[in-house]
Amino acid sequence: MSIFRRSTTFVGRGAELHALQAAYQDPAVHTALISGEAGIGKSRLVGEFTSRLGSQAQVLTGRCLQFGNDGLPFAPFLSPLRSLSVAAPADFGEVLMAVERSAQDRALVLVLEDLHWADPSSLQLLAFLVANLDHDGILLVGTYRAPTGPLRQVVAELARLPAVRLVTPAPLSRHETGRQLAALLAEEPEPTLVTRVFERSRGNPLFIEALSDAPEDNPAELRELLLAGLPELTADGDNVLTLAAVAGTIVDHEFLAAVADMPEASLHRALRELVDRHVLLACDTGYEFRHALIRQAVYERLLPVERTRLHGHFAAALATMPERVAQLAAHAYAAGDHSRALRAAWEAATQAQRTGGEPVRLQLLERVLELRDKVDDTPELDRLTVLDHLVEASIATNAVATGLRWSAEALAIAPHPRRYFHPGGTQGHGPHRRSGRFPPGAGPAA
Numbered sequence: 001m002s003i004f005r006r007s008t009t010f011v012g013r014g015a016e017l018h019a020l021q022a023a024y025q026d027p028a029v030h031t032a033l034i035s036g037e038a039g040i041g042k043s044r045l046v047g048e049f050t051s052r053l054g055s056q057a058q059v060l061t062g063r064c065l066q067f068g069n070d071g072l073p074f075a076p077f078l079s080p081l082r083s084l085s086v087a088a089p090a091d092f093g094e095v096l097m098a099v100e101r102s103a104q105d106r107a108l109v110l111v112l113e114d115l116h117w118a119d120p121s122s123l124q125l126l127a128f129l130v131a132n133l134d135h136d137g138i139l140l141v142g143t144y145r146a147p148t149g150p151l152r153q154v155v156a157e158l159a160r161l162p163a164v165r166l167v168t169p170a171p172l173s174r175h176e177t178g179r180q181l182a183a184l185l186a187e188e189p190e191p192t193l194v195t196r197v198f199e200r201s202r203g204n205p206l207f208i209e210a211l212s213d214a215p216e217d218n219p220a221e222l223r224e225l226l227l228a229g230l231p232e233l234t235a236d237g238d239n240v241l242t243l244a245a246v247a248g249t250i251v252d253h254e255f256l257a258a259v260a261d262m263p264e265a266s267l268h269r270a271l272r273e274l275v276d277r278h279v280l281l282a283c284d285t286g287y288e289f290r291h292a293l294i295r296q297a298v299y300e301r302l303l304p305v306e307r308t309r310l311h312g313h314f315a316a317a318l319a320t321m322p323e324r325v326a327q328l329a330a331h332a333y334a335a336g337d338h339s340r341a342l343r344a345a346w347e348a349a350t351q352a353q354r355t356g357g358e359p360v361r362l363q364l365l366e367r368v369l370e371l372r373d374k375v376d377d378t379p380e381l382d383r384l385t386v387l388d389h390l391v392e393a394s395i396a397t398n399a400v401a402t403g404l405r406w407s408a409e410a411l412a413i414a415p416h417p418r419r420y421f422h423p424g425g426t427q428g429h430g431p432h433r434r435s436g437r438f439p440p441g442a443g444p445a446a
Contacts, residue, residue, distance in 0.1 A: 009180075010044070012180075029163050029164070031133070033141075038291075044205070046113075060079075062080045063249070074357065075118070095125065096129060103135050112142045120362075121359050177203060206293065223300055236266050236273075240267065243260060243310070245295050253286050256271075258321075362399060387413070391410065
């Protein structure tokens with residue numbers, strides 16, 4: 001048995017499921033936030049809840065990306081909003097109206113998975129929706145691990161709102177561990193097996209699956225435990241699995257085909273093998289790992305030189321896909337290709353500005369400033385240019401401390417008493433403002 005042979009039996013979680021159902025039925029509640037450690041079963045809980053709604057509700061799901069997410073504004077909202085025909089997620093008012101309009105005839109459940117990887121723009125939109133939703137036919141459901149950074153502040157603020165419910169799935173009890181083992185093994189487990197698995201897994205459902213067949217006396221590290229549960233794969237299957245792990249938690253079929261360097265029929269067979277063995281799940285136009293921890297384990301088994309080479313391979317493929325410049329920036333950076341990463345991050349920052357993703361733009365510009373000192377062949381992009389844009393992005397995101405830091409450095413380079421103020425007193429760029437793009441021919445490296 002491997003950890004990829006799953007049981008369809010839903011074990012435990014009665015209280016948590018009841019909490020979600022109560023939130024759905026309460027007209028005064030429109031948001032449920034589910035937090036818990038990796039593998040605790042947050043997505044399984046949401047799936048069980050939404051499946052029980054049947055046709056009475058429309059369910060739209062979006063997921064945050066584990067890799068390259070920092071350059072893609074509104075990542076978890078993009079797929080759901082496409083279903084609602086919203087092309088400009090930066091217009092929060094338009095998003096709100098589209099969401100409420102879609103719930104006129106049938107209830108809407110909007111699920112946002114893995115918010116611990118959410119980009120800053122997504123967190124802003126999430127907070128806006130939670131604060132302004134005024135329709136009793138909508139339930140917004142978010143899942144995340146223990147919140148840190150900006151998400152921690154957002155969750156703390158949202159938790160105080162009366163329309164928000166917090167759900168925290170607890171580890172399975174010893175009895176529930178036994179029920180899950182019975183479902184996995186298709187027979188009643190020995191009491192000693194239940195005790196051993198319960199003690200080692202600490203009630204984490206993913207770890208219970210991993211330990212169900214071989215609860216070794218000497219506990220293995222989690223990564224080795226997950227890798228040991230991988231099914232035996234063909235050479236093509238293992239190769240595609242590795243590529244998917246480097247790509248991130250979710251990978252588009254088109255993108256995977258561009259980097260796989262194998263005949264289409266062979267790629268399809270490899271993907272069918274991975275889906276049939278429950279390593280990958282088919283989703284929308286691509287594939288995702290059954291669990292992010294599995295992706296991480298596969299990724300970390302690679303030697304550093306292998307990761308660098310594969311990220312470089314991905315960057316080379318992405319250089320021909322201008323619509324994926326944010327991913328190009330991430331992969332080029334991971335590959336150590338600083339010149340390409342610099343140009344891609346600069347272009348991605350420009351795109352983020354056009355789409356209203358100012359928090360993401362600020363992150364990208366900070367990456368540009370970091371890379372600029374490592375690249376010698378970009379005289380057209382001087383430090384002052386980047387600082388001007390950093391100040392602008394800081395103002396747009398109300399990042400006061402950050403803006404003051406960058407403006408102080410810019411003024412030290414080119415003193416001007418009204419550099420960031422127009423005559424009327426409105427904050428903005430003064431006479432030294434630069435263009436947001438490289439000169440012709442100096443765009444993302446090919």
